[in-house]
Structures are given as C-alpha cells and as structure tokens.
Amino acid sequence: MQKRFEKISDTNITRSASKNSALARLNGLWNIFERSDTVLIVISADPDAIASAMALKRLLSYRVQSVVIGYPNEIRRLNNVTMVKRLKIPIERLHTLPVKEYSKKILVDSQPNHLACFEKMSFNAVIDHHPVTTGWDADFIDIRPEYGAVSSMMVEYLRASGIKPSVALATALFYGIKVDTQNFQKQNMQAADSISFRYLFGIANLNLVRKFELTELRRSELRYFRTALNDVKTSKGRAYVHLGKVSSPDILVIIADFFNRVDSFDWVIVSGTHGDKLVVIFRCDGYRKNAGKLAKKSFGRFGPAGGHKEAARAEAPLKNLPLRENKEFTTKVLIRLLTTSAK
Ligand SMILES: [Mn+2]
Structure with a gap:
C-alpha cells in the first residue's frame, strides 16, 4: 500500500527530509483530483474524524468543484454533538446524500472494511491511522498506524500546503488529537502528534475545547x-x-x-x-x-x-x-x- 503512494509522489518530489515527504504526500493527494470533481468525504463521526474531514475540505477548497462530508452513524456523545454545533461544522448523514453521484470519494480515519456501509463504496483516497487492513485498494493511500490521531497527519498536510488553519479548524484538530491520544496518556502517541499539537496550541480556542470536554449532561x-x-x-x-x-x-x-x-x-x-x-x-x-x-x-x-x-x-x-x-x-x-x- 505504501508502494502505490510512493509511485505517485516520486513523480513530483523525491522523498528525503520529513518536510519533503509531507509535501510529497500533499501533492500525491492533490494529484488525484480535478477541478470538475465533486468530492464526498466519508467518516465515522468522532472528533478526530470530524476534524480531519474539515482539514481535508480546506485542503481541497478552490481545487475541486464541491466537497461534502457524510457520516453514517448517529452522533450521540454530547461532547461530540457540542463540538459539531459550536463550531457549526457542516456534516450530513450519509443516507440523505446521493452517494453514487459524487465523482470522488475519500475515507478518513477509517478503512473500507471497518464498516459494512464503507465496504459497499469504492474510495479514491484513504487516509487513516488504524492498523493496516487488506482486501481493498485506492489511488491514494496514507496510513500511519504509528500516529495517535489522523488530525496530527492533517496538520502536516496543512503546514505543507502553507494554509494556516482557522480558529475553528485548529480547535477541531486540537480536540481530535486530545481525544484520540486520551490527553497524551495513550501508548499510541508519537513525537509527531505532539509537534502538531504544539502547533495548534497557538491557534485553537482552548475555552471552546474545555466546553466540549465538560459537556456531558442534558438539561433534563x-x-x-x-x-x-x-x-x-x-x-x-x-x-x-x-x-x-x-x-x-x-x-x-x-x-x-x-x-x-x-x-x-x-x-x-x-x-x-x-x-x-x-x-x-x-x-x-x-x-x-x-x-x-x-x-x-x-x-x-x-x-x-x-x-x-x-x-x-x-x-x-x-x-x-x-x-x-x-x-x-x-x-x-x-x-x-x-x-x-x-x-
Ligand atoms: Mn482517529
């Protein structure tokens, strides 16, 4: 799977320093899209996935015709509901979208065989940090199981692109990393996660993050x-x-x-x-x-x-x-x- 990615990226830039590989990945991703594309980003909606989808949408804006984020599962956790509401994140239930009509599909923070409804779709790109699974393929694949969060990976893409994230996007990514690494207490976190986290720290709204974390009760x-x-x-x-x-x-x-x-x-x-x-x-x-x-x-x-x-x-x-x-x-x-x- 890594091989296919290298084939794409090597045509643009040689991989050497980490900065170059971030740039190579970015170009590899951008290369599979055309201006006329209508893109569907598919996620299983948790904070890391939602934030990563927002980042992807930002990376693709002005490069494709439209980007829509779709998710199959109902968002129940109040922390996550609060995140989506307060950041006004435009995401839609998958069953309300004309899934077949999009010209390109991206799966983020999951792999095609993680959910039955993903298995039925074919994806042009898959970006994830779960252990690598087999039995599927995509034009662009970036899976880094050594990362604590896909949000950390997305920060690298954003930085390589020269796009400074908005407060809303940075706050989402910051929360995504915090949740997936359980406040950096999980074994899976890496130096790469802390570099991305540190970068976001200066941009994210920490009061808002605290509100997401605190919200666990309905008034009733x-x-x-x-x-x-x-x-x-x-x-x-x-x-x-x-x-x-x-x-x-x-x-x-x-x-x-x-x-x-x-x-x-x-x-x-x-x-x-x-x-x-x-x-x-x-x-x-x-x-x-x-x-x-x-x-x-x-x-x-x-x-x-x-x-x-x-x-x-x-x-x-x-x-x-x-x-x-x-x-x-x-x-x-x-x-x-x-x-x-x-x-
Ligand atoms: Mn994740």
Missing part, C-alpha cells in the same frame, strides 16, 4: 442530581443512593463521580434501573479498597459485576434480585444488599 438530566442530593444515605464513610429509572446509565457514572469529590465519602455506590436491569456504579480511592471486589461480592450472584480498584460496575436483571412481590428497588434495598452480602 439535572433532576437526577436533585434526587441524588435529597436521597443520599451515608453510613461509615459510604454514600449510597438509588436514582430510580434513568434515561441512560451514564448519568449514574456522572453522579457517582460527583459524589466521589466529597471529602468524607470513602465509598460511593449509586444505582438506577435502565430497561429491565439494575445498574450499580462503585467509586472509591482504590487505596486498600477494591471496588471491583466489592461489586463482585455484593452483586456477582445476580449478573455481571467487577472492575478496577477505584471504579467498578454491576448489572443485574431485575428479575434476579431478591425483591418482595411488587416491591420497588430503593436506596434501602441497595444498602441492605451491600451490608449483608459484602461483609
């Missing part, structure tokens, strides 16, 4: 805080609360993490029902305490339960729980299950 979910604050019961440094029916188990995690900030709470145990399951979230400092063990001990006999020293989770089908006829699960029941079985 604030009511669970009221229940949590009203109903929390404490005993021997343990805080317990059952929140009743929840719209998503994520809110249990958010509230457990919130209570974990309280100095006198050594343990936090938050439960709620979702569908026909009880979900229980455990938090502690993980020092001479083991949340995973407690989860297993107290709920393991009802369903999957376990986790790490500091954070654990249990899920129990309601029908497996020892509830008396027509009795609802409550904070009291939660305390009883934890004090009787876990000792």
Whole structure:
C-alpha cells in the first residue's frame, strides 16, 4: 500500500527530509483530483474524524468543484454533538446524500472494511491511522498506524500546503488529537502528534475545547442530581443512593463521580434501573479498597459485576434480585444488599 503512494509522489518530489515527504504526500493527494470533481468525504463521526474531514475540505477548497462530508452513524456523545454545533461544522448523514453521484470519494480515519456501509463504496483516497487492513485498494493511500490521531497527519498536510488553519479548524484538530491520544496518556502517541499539537496550541480556542470536554449532561438530566442530593444515605464513610429509572446509565457514572469529590465519602455506590436491569456504579480511592471486589461480592450472584480498584460496575436483571412481590428497588434495598452480602 505504501508502494502505490510512493509511485505517485516520486513523480513530483523525491522523498528525503520529513518536510519533503509531507509535501510529497500533499501533492500525491492533490494529484488525484480535478477541478470538475465533486468530492464526498466519508467518516465515522468522532472528533478526530470530524476534524480531519474539515482539514481535508480546506485542503481541497478552490481545487475541486464541491466537497461534502457524510457520516453514517448517529452522533450521540454530547461532547461530540457540542463540538459539531459550536463550531457549526457542516456534516450530513450519509443516507440523505446521493452517494453514487459524487465523482470522488475519500475515507478518513477509517478503512473500507471497518464498516459494512464503507465496504459497499469504492474510495479514491484513504487516509487513516488504524492498523493496516487488506482486501481493498485506492489511488491514494496514507496510513500511519504509528500516529495517535489522523488530525496530527492533517496538520502536516496543512503546514505543507502553507494554509494556516482557522480558529475553528485548529480547535477541531486540537480536540481530535486530545481525544484520540486520551490527553497524551495513550501508548499510541508519537513525537509527531505532539509537534502538531504544539502547533495548534497557538491557534485553537482552548475555552471552546474545555466546553466540549465538560459537556456531558442534558438539561433534563439535572433532576437526577436533585434526587441524588435529597436521597443520599451515608453510613461509615459510604454514600449510597438509588436514582430510580434513568434515561441512560451514564448519568449514574456522572453522579457517582460527583459524589466521589466529597471529602468524607470513602465509598460511593449509586444505582438506577435502565430497561429491565439494575445498574450499580462503585467509586472509591482504590487505596486498600477494591471496588471491583466489592461489586463482585455484593452483586456477582445476580449478573455481571467487577472492575478496577477505584471504579467498578454491576448489572443485574431485575428479575434476579431478591425483591418482595411488587416491591420497588430503593436506596434501602441497595444498602441492605451491600451490608449483608459484602461483609
Ligand atoms: Mn482517529
């Protein structure tokens, strides 16, 4: 796959210094497009993919007739919804687009066999950082599994082209690198990622990035805080609360993490029902305490339960729980299950 790329690039520039190879890649990419092209960029919409698609669109503007970004999956994570809304990123659901009518297609931050709907399409270019897969081909391929984010690769393309990214584009790319490298804590990050990140640092709006990162709640979910604050019961440094029916188990995690900030709470145990399951979230400092063990001990006999020293989770089908006829699960029941079985 690398070979094909070199064939294209070698006609323009010899690869030697890294600057040259960035330029060679840029020219290799540009060479497959014509002015009359209508381009569809396809992504599986996460921050790295969205940012990279924006960068590609910028690289192709004034070089082709039109560029549209399409994605198949619904964007659910609130952080990502916030990113798209606040940066006003024009992306569209794939099923609303006339996919066959575009003259060129590019796949970014994915490979054709990653999703069934990608497999049905043929791509002129594929730019990605996941492990190389086989069984497909494209005119231009740039896959660098050693990179933490495609956004880092796109910064190199932009810099080679001499285009300075707008604040919106830089903010998106900055967030893309942050998410995909888990704030540079992931093994996959490279010097190349930090060079791109450092470059964006001077242009991106960091307040906006913080807002993307912080946004995890819908306004309608604030009511669970009221229940949590009203109903929390404490005993021997343990805080317990059952929140009743929840719209998503994520809110249990958010509230457990919130209570974990309280100095006198050594343990936090938050439960709620979702569908026909009880979900229980455990938090502690993980020092001479083991949340995973407690989860297993107290709920393991009802369903999957376990986790790490500091954070654990249990899920129990309601029908497996020892509830008396027509009795609802409550904070009291939660305390009883934890004090009787876990000792
Ligand atoms: Mn990625």
